[in-house]
Amino acid sequence: MHWNKNGTPERDCEPPRLRCILMKLGCGPALSVGLGTGIPLFGITRDCMITPKLLTERITAQDAWNEVAEALEAGVPGNVLSQTFDDDIVYRAFTEGSIKSEKLREKLHRHPFPDIGKLGIYSDYNLEYHVGGGLTNAMQISSKAEQHHHSIRSAGSVLDFGCGTSRILRYFVEFLPGPRYYASEVFLENVHWGQLAFPEVTYLHQNSFPPIEMNDEHFDIIYAYSIFTHLEEKFHLLWLSELHRLLKPGGLLILTVHGERVLSRCKQEDNVRRSMLFEGKDHREVVSKFANEGYVFYTGYEPGYLTQGGLDAERFGIAYISKKYIRRNWTKWFDVLEHEEGAVSNWQDYVVLEKGARPGLAKCFGRIFFQKG
Numbered sequence: 001m002h003w004n005k006n007g008t009p010e011r012d013c014e015p016p017r018l019r020c021i022l023m024k025l026g027c028g029p030a031l032s033v034g035l036g037t038g039i040p041l042f043g044i045t046r047d048c049m050i051t052p053k054l055l056t057e058r059i060t061a062q063d064a065w066n067e068v069a070e071a072l073e074a075g076v077p078g079n080v081l082s083q084t085f086d087d088d089i090v091y092r093a094f095t096e097g098s099i100k101s102e103k104l105r106e107k108l109h110r111h112p113f114p115d116i117g118k119l120g121i122y123s124d125y126n127l128e129y130h131v132g133g134g135l136t137n138a139m140q141i142s143s144k145a146e147q148h149h150h151s152i153r154s155a156g157s158v159l160d161f162g163c164g165t166s167r168i169l170r171y172f173v174e175f176l177p178g179p180r181y182y183a184s185e186v187f188l189e190n191v192h193w194g195q196l197a198f199p200e201v202t203y204l205h206q207n208s209f210p211p212i213e214m215n216d217e218h219f220d221i222i223y224a225y226s227i228f229t230h231l232e233e234k235f236h237l238l239w240l241s242e243l244h245r246l247l248k249p250g251g252l253l254i255l256t257v258h259g260e261r262v263l264s265r266c267k268q269e270d271n272v273r274r275s276m277l278f279e280g281k282d283h284r285e286v287v288s289k290f291a292n293e294g295y296v297f298y299t300g301y302e303p304g305y306l307t308q309g310g311l312d313a314e315r316f317g318i319a320y321i322s323k324k325y326i327r328r329n330w331t332k333w334f335d336v337l338e339h340e341e342g343a344v345s346n347w348q349d350y351v352v353l354e355k356g357a358r359p360g361l362a363k364c365f366g367r368i369f370f371q372k373g
């Protein structure tokens with residue numbers, strides 16, 4: 001299931017308590033295949049994904065249609081727009097509309113926007129990317145979790161690993177309240193700003209290498225957007241092992257990698273080549289290493305630029321990871337539930353991983369009787 005601007009079909013959540021019991025029995029994800037049918041169970045229905053419907057309800061609840069019409073120069077008054085809008089208008093209200101109009105921003109965003117020039121140097125191209133890309137990615141990640149029967153909204157605790165300016169987290173905090181949200185980041189200024197801007201989130205200042213100072217098996221869901229796209233090979237394995245430690249049995253890890261799609265774009269597209277620090281490299285050589293070894297890493301960011309933010313200049317560059325490599329090397333920690341190549345504009349792939357539940361009778365029982373998809 002993919003989210004698109006026309007809206008994915010919406011499903012209702014499993015009731016958290018039932019889900020919790022199923023997980024303890026070791027058969028949660030398996031049995032929930034049968035349960036995730038969109039049928040409200042025991043009368044409990046909640047929006048578990050960030051969708052145009054949820055965003056629309058917010059505009060209406062905030063009585064913000066006039067401000068939307070004004071900011072987007074819709075050519076019709078708010079009361080007409082509220083009857084005739086489409087998903088694109090709703091998306092633009094939260095993004096370009098909220099950037100243009102302070103009045104609209106105040107109604108739709110409870111949390112401040114960052115100073116991108118200062119805080120986004122390692123993560124955000126501009127404010128449009130922060131607000132718009134953040135919304136798109138939050139929709140994608142919440143949809144991926146749902147698709148694999150792990151609802152962000154009903155999770156106990158969720159970690160945004162390498163949160164940058166919290167551009168994704170801002171929408172989860174706003175639209176999917178419920179879990180305890182945590183965010184980790186190397187760049188200290190992002191941690192300081194985040195803690196002020198999002199007081200409901202616990203920020204963890206991490207080193208560029210493990211560990212993160214948290215107990216084992218703390219999180220139900222961890223996501224890492226555009227972190228494994230940057231790490232040197234041995235170093236990325238250390239981080240995977242650390243995220244495995246931090247996840248509860250049965251927990252979900254959603255992350256992105258660069259793969260074959262973006263690598264092939266580097267051959268032809270100047271702007272892609274530039275953003276992938278590709279200049280001066282032989283495309284055939286990189287492609288051949290990718291095909292043979294499955295992991296290609298090179299540095300290219302200016303070391304001074306990285307170290308001023310505490311980033312590890314020798315181990316933070318550009319990484320490409322093949323589907324085959326992931327199947328071969330990551331499955332000692334995780335089950336690969338999905339690998340969607342080119343999912344983000346043919347630029348990044350989404351990989352959805354699950355930490356196996358604790359072995360035991362209940363787990364075996366669950367596996368035997370409820371075939372996992």
Ligand SMILES: C[S@@+](CC[C@H](N)C(=O)[O-])C[C@H]1O[C@@H](n2cnc3c(N)ncnc32)[C@H](O)[C@@H]1O
Nearest residue numbers: 122123162163164167186187208209225226311
């Ligand atoms: C491309 S940005 C992505 C930020 C955020 N996830 C987002 O999608 O906006 C990469 C982030 O990784 C952080 N980072 C750098 N080194 C890291 C490391 N060793 N482990 C985890 N995160 C790191 C950077 O500070 C930066 O915020």
